[in-house]
Amino acid sequence: MHTRVYKNGTVEKSGFPVADVSDYVCDPGCVVWFDLCAPTEADLGVIGEELGLHELAVEDVLNDHQRPKLDIYESHLFLTVYSVHLDDEGMLDPVEINIFVTRNALVTVRENDRFDIYEVVKRWDAGKGMAGHGVSYLLHGLLDYVVDGHFALVQELDAQVEDLEDALFGQTGTNRDLQRRHFALRKNMVRFRKVILPMREVVNALLRRDLHVAEGEMTPYYQDVYDHVLRVAEWIDSLRELVGNLREAHLAEQGFRLNEIMKRLTGWAAIIAVPTAITGFYGQNVPYPGEGQLWGFWASTLVVALASVALYTVFKKKDWL
CATH class of the missing domain: 1.20.5 (Single alpha-helices involved in coiled-coils or other helix-helix interfaces)
Known part of the structure; x- marks a missing residue:
């Protein structure tokens, strides 16, 4: 568990118990952040009581595999986003992150510790001059880090597509190996697309003026995050189309090779038929x-x-x- 309280754009205190959150939240000049990793139902109950969170939002945290979304409640916002990376076997490994946003509090709930919250904290500390924007700044830093991870992943997938293309046309791998790589790549892209497409709606909704999240100087920063999300979404769509074309090219090449083999076998069969006919006649x-x-x-x-x-x-x- 990690806790922090900001006042006037600077960190005033950190590492305090969650039970003390209500003392700081009552102060309009304070901004509170605390993070939970794989919390129990009892832990979430304490958070709900301290911040007055809606029971449906708390229930969504307990139910895994939520769609990336933004829910608007009377006293707070609830977001579900995913940090993504490739595991040791090269398969997509998403980590669910649930976020509660109130007027002066930000709560992050991580599915597991594969999402490095310390990197987000470093990003916050690197922009101390913007910390005076409170929850809006903290939420932007978190989303910006998540989307940067999406951007890094789509670049890695792009490199894998190029390697697959070289292996296909360079004939440097067996058909079974090429099919396995192609299947794994398409599976990763489909799963990643399910994460990134709803993310556009989430960031776009945060730009609404009535939510009072992306206001004033923070508006361009949220627009920049939205631009990155759009670029990743367009990139992954183009990669999916390219992988589909590679598959069609691979199948066409296999058909061409089969035709070449059949043509040669037919030629040899014709050559063998002549002596067979002559010797059979004699x-x-x-x-x-x-x-x-x-x-x-x-x-x-x-x-x-x-x-x-x-x-x-x-x-x-x-x-x-």
Whole structure:
């Protein structure tokens, strides 16, 4: 658990118990932030009593896999966002972050410790001159860090698409490996798209004037976050289309290779058919020129060789072999 209280844009106290939050929240000149990681239902009950949070918002925190959203209640706002990164196996690993926003308090509830809240605190401390904007500044720093993580992830996915493209056209991997990489990439993109598209609605809603979040000097900062969200959303859509085109190109190339193999097999089958026909003819129980004589054997052998060489030459010239 992490707690802080700001006054006049500076950190006045940190590390105090959550039970003391109500003492600071009552002071209009104070801005309170505290963070919970994987809290219990009892912990959330204490928060709800201290800040007067709506029971539906508290219930949403307890229910995992919420859609990124912004809920507006009479006394506070409730946001659900996701920090995303790739795990050791290269699969998307989202971390749910729930945020309660009141007039002078910000509460962050992390699903687990894979989201580094210390990096957010560093970002807050780096802009001390803006801390006087209170909750609006703290919320912006948090969302900006989350969206920067989205931007870094889509860049990593872009690099993976380029590697897949090089492997496909450079023929540096087996079909099974290419299919596995393609499937993992598409799965990550689909899951990531479910995170980033609703995020546009969340940030856009925060720009509404009646919410009094992005006001005054903070408005351009929220607009910048919204611009980054749009860029990530457009980028991931273009990558999904590119991956689909790569799959179609891969299937087309496999079909082309199969046609080439069938063409060569057909050519060899035609070459083999000629000596088979000649030897089969000479193997019948009917008289034929040179039957029972040595020159007849060599004549049939010469016909087989000449016919085979002639067919091979013709097929090679036509690029059938």
